[in-house]
Amino acid sequence: xxxxxSDRELKExxxxxxxxxxxxxxxxxxFLAPLCLLSRGLVLVIYHLCQGILPxxxxxxxxxxxxxxxxxxxxxxxxxxxxxxxxxxxxVAVNITLLxxxxxxxxxxxxxxxxxxxxxxxxxxxxxxxxPFVTVFRVLVNVKTAISILAVDFSVFPRRYAKTETYxxxxxxxxxxxxxxxxxxxxxxxxxKEGQVSTFSDVFKQLLSVWPLIFLxxxxxxxxxxxxxHEHVSExxxxxxxxxxxxxxxxxxxxxxxxxxxxxSWILGFIIAVAYQMTLEATELKSFxxxxxxxxxxxxxxxxxxxxxxxxxxxxxxGVQIGFYVMKSRTLVKDWIKAICNLLLGSVVLWVFLYxxxxxxxxxxxxxxxxxxxxxTVAQSLLFLSLLSIADLILAFAKMLSNCSLVSCSWDPxxxxxxxxxxxHKEVKWKLEGLCLIQAVNRNQLLFFMLANVMTGLxxxxxxxxxxxxxxxxxxxxxxxxxxxxxxxxxxRKEITLKFW
Numbered sequence: 001x002x003x004x005x006s007d008r009e010l011k012e013x014x015x016x017x018x019x020x021x022x023x024x025x026x027x028x029x030x031f032l033a034p035l036c037l038l039s040r041g042l043v044l045v046i047y048h049l050c051q052g053i054l055p056x057x058x059x060x061x062x063x064x065x066x067x068x069x070x071x072x073x074x075x076x077x078x079x080x081x082x083x084x085x086x087x088x089x090x091x092v093a094v095n096i097t098l099l100x101x102x103x104x105x106x107x108x109x110x111x112x113x114x115x116x117x118x119x120x121x122x123x124x125x126x127x128x129x130x131x132p133f134v135t136v137f138r139v140l141v142n143v144k145t146a147i148s149i150l151a152v153d154f155s156v157f158p159r160r161y162a163k164t165e166t167y168x169x170x171x172x173x174x175x176x177x178x179x180x181x182x183x184x185x186x187x188x189x190x191x192x193k194e195g196q197v198s199t200f201s202d203v204f205k206q207l208l209s210v211w212p213l214i215f216l217x218x219x220x221x222x223x224x225x226x227x228x229x230h231e232h233v234s235e236x237x238x239x240x241x242x243x244x245x246x247x248x249x250x251x252x253x254x255x256x257x258x259x260x261x262x263x264x265s266w267i268l269g270f271i272i273a274v275a276y277q278m279t280l281e282a283t284e285l286k287s288f289x290x291x292x293x294x295x296x297x298x299x300x301x302x303x304x305x306x307x308x309x310x311x312x313x314x315x316x317x318x319g320v321q322i323g324f325y326v327m328k329s330r331t332l333v334k335d336w337i338k339a340i341c342n343l344l345l346g347s348v349v350l351w352v353f354l355y356x357x358x359x360x361x362x363x364x365x366x367x368x369x370x371x372x373x374x375x376x377t378v379a380q381s382l383l384f385l386s387l388l389s390i391a392d393l394i395l396a397f398a399k400m401l402s403n404c405s406l407v408s409c410s411w412d413p414x415x416x417x418x419x420x421x422x423x424x425h426k427e428v429k430w431k432l433e434g435l436c437l438i439q440a441v442n443r444n445q446l447l448f449f450m451l452a453n454v455m456t457g458l459x460x461x462x463x464x465x466x467x468x469x470x471x472x473x474x475x476x477x478x479x480x481x482x483x484x485x486x487x488x489x490x491x492x493r494k495e496i497t498l499k500f501w
Contacts, residue, residue: 014466015152015232020168021160023354023376028084029171030384032076033069033140034391035091040068041395041407042098049105054406055432062489065437070481073140074147077171078156078474095394102398121397125331125414132410133388134326137381138182139441140388143481145175146452150480153456153465154473165234166290166367169376173366176242177377178384180249180312184319187250189257190327206254210247216450217243229457234367238294240305248309253316262324269317269374276310277361277371289368304367311369318378326385333413336393343386350379405429408436437485440492447491447498451484 043064048054055061072087080087103114151157152172161171184190188206220241224231236242260268280286285307294301326343330336354375358364364372396411405412408429433439441448459465459480468476491498 010466011153012232015162016234017165018159018162018170020164020170020173023169026169026171026174026380027383028088029076030380030387031088032072034387035088035095036069036072037136037388038095038391038395039091039098040065041410042095042102042398043068044407045102045398045402045404046098048404048406049102049402055435058435058493061435062437066482066485069437070143070485071478073144074477074481077147077151077161078477079470081158099394099398102401105402117401121400121413122334124333124400126333126336126396126411127414131326133385133392134185135442136388136409136438137385138185138445139438141175141178141182142441142445142448145179146449146484147477147481148172148175149452150456150459151477153460154468155466156470156473163235164366167363167365169364174377174380176366177315177373178381180315181319181377181381183246184316185323185326187320187323189262190320190323203254203258207251210250212446213243213247217241217247220453223457229460234304236305237302240302245305245309245312249312249316252313256317257320262320265317266321269314272317273311273314273371273374276314280368280370286368308367308369311374314374315377322382333393340386340389343382347379347382347386350375350382354379406432408432409438434493437489440489443492444488444498448484448488451487455480455484
């Protein structure tokens with residue numbers, strides 16, 4: 001029993017009292033995933049040009065997506081974390097080489113200067129039923145979260161990436177805020193048609209729809225207490241967890257969005273964040289949250305989880321505004337370039353505000369979800385969204401050059417309006433979507449997150465994570481992500497969506 005207690009305390013200490021990393025390093029990490037997605041797309045385009053055979057078998061598509069998209073994310077936060085800048089530079093060089101190769105093949109048939117190709121591309125339409133980079137953003141936030149929740153228990157995962165104790169910017173700190181924002185981008189209020197407003201019945205449906213999150217939160221709470229699993233109580237508290245936070249944020253946001261216009265939701269988010277920060281500064285709330293005493297009832301025991309919900313609601317409301325802007329109907333490439341520039345501009349403005357807020361108010365605190373944390377989360381998310389959209393535009397340009405659109409989860413430049421060609425294209429595209437790991441995770445996002453949590457717990461029970469050799473740890477992480485991906489992929493191939501609420 002004493003040994004069990006000492007092991008538990010060791011694991012708790014391993015993820016506690018950390019200070020995070022620099023804003024620059026977290027931002028640098030946002031470049032990797034877009035480069036991976038671009039590499040995957042260019043590889044498929046080149047294979048099609050050279051072999052003319054797509055789609056491939058389901059096993060090959062699974063291995064390709066896992067190897068090019070997910071595996072680099074695992075390695076980047078483990079054995080390659082100290083040379084991440086070199087990895088990104090190398091991937092940029094590889095993608096430029098692949099793009100030049102696509103253009104070189106194109107020149108064999110029709111020789112047009114690059115300027116003419118770019119001009120043609122800017123005036124083209126993009127065929128889409130949804131905004132691909134929003135789907136990819138949501139999936140990658142989920143994937144990175146899944147990697148981190150297990151990786152953090154191994155010594156190969158840099159301590160500076162883990163969640164900070166009170167102040168600081170860790171990669172996992174951003175992951176929590178980004179997960180909230182990712183959900184808001186496609187919330188029902190954003191997806192409503194122009195002019196539609198939320199009714200009482202719509203709000204009631206939304207309130208009922210959060211029961212799986214409450215159920216999962218209760219299941220996690222009970223399993224932790226029964227198993228004696230290690231807990232970092234200053235994350236959310238003694239009885240609180242992230243599932244409860246997700247549920248409360250969804251419920252409160254649904255009510256607020258039924259009262260306030262969706263088009264102005266950022267204003268409400270801003271007011272909530274500023275009012276919360278003013279309360280932290282003007283009252284004893286900040287010292288109450290930071291105090292280690294948890295003996296004064298439920299509120300005292302779970303103060304981080306309960307009060308940080310306010311900041312997460314603010315992030316959610318701003319995310320609704322971003323989703324509303326991004327989901328606007330656009331088809332021309334040049335219109336999307338303008339939208340992407342606005343996203344980047346918004347990110348830059350928020351970085352300036354973040355600098356001022358950290359200098360004159362207080363540093364980023366995920367524990368309190370303070371104003372600086374809200375600003376940082378939105379600024380970083382806008383940067384990540386922009387980078388994903390830029391990668392998607394570059395891939396769309398490569399598709400235009402190669403006359404190959406057989407890449408899932410990405411924009412397709414519209415060239416041929418022949419009805420038969422359009423129908424054939426949609427059939428092939430539908431088949432490709434069914435072979436795509438990204439679409440598999442997108443189909444069952446909550447299940448993927450739940451599987452990751454369950455497998456993280458099992459791994460910690462079976463393996464002494466803290467003492468594991470780095471190579472063993474990486475192998476375990478790769479296996480864990482592959483099994484989680486495989487289960488999700490098999491369900492996707494069978495067209496099974498585990499959502500019955």
